Amino acid sequence: MSDCSSDIRARRRLVDVGNVAVFAHVEPTKEQALKPLEEAAEAFGAWQLYDRRMRMDEATGIRSPQASELRDDLLDECADVVQASMNLASALGIVDFTERMRMCRVRNEKRGRM
């Protein structure tokens, strides 16, 4: 069974993030600026665990329940990266990141990444 919205996203190569509520108290401090980096490191660590599990599952030919849990953990860490980044953007006075993401997309298109 296929999820129609997933099929559409796959064709358009988009990931909808939706509105991101930011933390109540954010300031453009070193601590705030380090948060996206910390969360990115956690995302990488989660990916390492997920990747190791997937390799083990491939070797045994058995899809373990841990693979699904580790995938969820990795996606949670990806969400933390977005949260930390938007907290920092908010600390810099940003309330609408749409145009910034459009400019990012244009840069990446020029670099042939999309």
Ligand SMILES: [Mg+2]
């Ligand atoms: Mg985290």
